[in-house]
Amino acid sequence: METGLDLTGQAFERLPDPSSEVFTAPLKRPPHVGEDWLEPAQRVYGADEHAVWDDLFARQMEVLPGRAASAFLAGLDKLDLGRGGVPEFARLSRDLGRLTGWSVVPVPMLIPDHVFFWHLANRRFPAGNFIRTRAAFDYIEEPDVFHDVFGHVPMLADPTYADYMQAYGRAGWKAMRYNRLKALGALYWYTVEFGLIEEAGGLRAYGAGILSGPSEAVFALEARSPNRIYLNVDRVMRTDYVIDDLQPTYFVIESLADLYHQTVERDFDRLYRGLGPGFTYANTAVIDIDNVHSRGTLEYHLRGGRKSGARPV
Ligand code: PHE
Numbered sequence: 001m002e003t004g005l006d007l008t009g010q011a012f013e014r015l016p017d018p019s020s021e022v023f024t025a026p027l028k029r030p031p032h033v034g035e036d037w038l039e040p041a042q043r044v045y046g047a048d049e050h051a052v053w054d055d056l057f058a059r060q061m062e063v064l065p066g067r068a069a070s071a072f073l074a075g076l077d078k079l080d081l082g083r084g085g086v087p088e089f090a091r092l093s094r095d096l097g098r099l100t101g102w103s104v105v106p107v108p109m110l111i112p113d114h115v116f117f118w119h120l121a122n123r124r125f126p127a128g129n130f131i132r133t134r135a136a137f138d139y140i141e142e143p144d145v146f147h148d149v150f151g152h153v154p155m156l157a158d159p160t161y162a163d164y165m166q167a168y169g170r171a172g173w174k175a176m177r178y179n180r181l182k183a184l185g186a187l188y189w190y191t192v193e194f195g196l197i198e199e200a201g202g203l204r205a206y207g208a209g210i211l212s213g214p215s216e217a218v219f220a221l222e223a224r225s226p227n228r229i230y231l232n233v234d235r236v237m238r239t240d241y242v243i244d245d246l247q248p249t250y251f252v253i254e255s256l257a258d259l260y261h262q263t264v265e266r267d268f269d270r271l272y273r274g275l276g277p278g279f280t281y282a283n284t285a286v287i288d289i290d291n292v293h294s295r296g297t298l299e300y301h302l303r304g305g306r307k308s309g310a311r312p313v
């Protein structure tokens with residue numbers, strides 16, 4: 001089944017050692033974690049922290065029915081993530097293990113790319129241990145346990161998506177070899193974090209960045225500003241992205257099998273060889289090869305976006 005993922009002889013169980021020539025963001029490892037960046041145990045949360053989870057959960061559930069992908073809603077249900085309080089990783093890993101062989105492991109903060117790839121390649125999802133404070137209820141810079149567990153974990157209960165995430169992790173080895181981590185990062189961004197899927201009932205969101213936030217689901221699916229373009233892996237990997245505002249462009253898949261096949265079957269060796277070091281397309285661009293679902297007015301971004309207080313219409 002693994003056409004295009006020719007990493008024969010690659011030892012995915014061993015932590016890869018990226019050369020110093022690979023362009024990657026420097027992160028300072030806290031002294032209490034080892035090379036794997038794993039916390040010795042999940043945090044123990046206070047009652048107020050469990051209440052933050054419950055309030056965030058309740059707020060998302062006002063928005064997500066009819067907007068979240070059916071695989072996501074099914075995952076929430078199967079894993080019983082709404083039982084109250086921050087989920088226990090041990091129990092979550094046991095349930096997820098039965099469904100797709102994945103586990104959830106606690107990390108203190110954003111971890112380096114090569115460590116992240118290594119965990120994914122071994123079906124471990126690293127999740128931020130801490131939970132946001134009430135002061136940062138709407139918007140956080142670093143992924144916390146709500147973003148990671150509520151946003152990402154339900155999709156991992158789907159077998160096709162679970163395979164995609166593992167293949168993505170393995171693909172990190174090749175991206176490091178070609179020094180093209182930014183391009184592979186753009187694929188993650190536009191699928192795992194901000195992906196849309198076409199379902200019988202209409203467009204839905206499956207990206208964790210959309211599903212874990214208060215306003216992006218409505219914007220991504222219903223606003224007139226953003227472009228919605230059918231996913232093309234080569235195109236997406238050449239496209240810049242914003243990390244601190246709503247997206248000007250979303251990419252749409254026809255099914256999770258479509259996502260899996262498009263990415264697994266494309267030979268990234270060939271893609272990387274033809275790719276420059278930076279991005280080719282602005283995140284607002286619509287280009288002539290695009291298969292456009294709906295073209296946006298981009299008015300939110302043209303009016304200056306979040307920093308200008310523009311309305312997300
Ligand atoms: N087809 C990709 C390669 O040749 C591997 C890949 C699979 C990448 C799934 C991302 C997601 O490297």
Ligand code: CO
Pocket residue numbers: 143147148151152193208209
């Ligand atoms: Co995320």
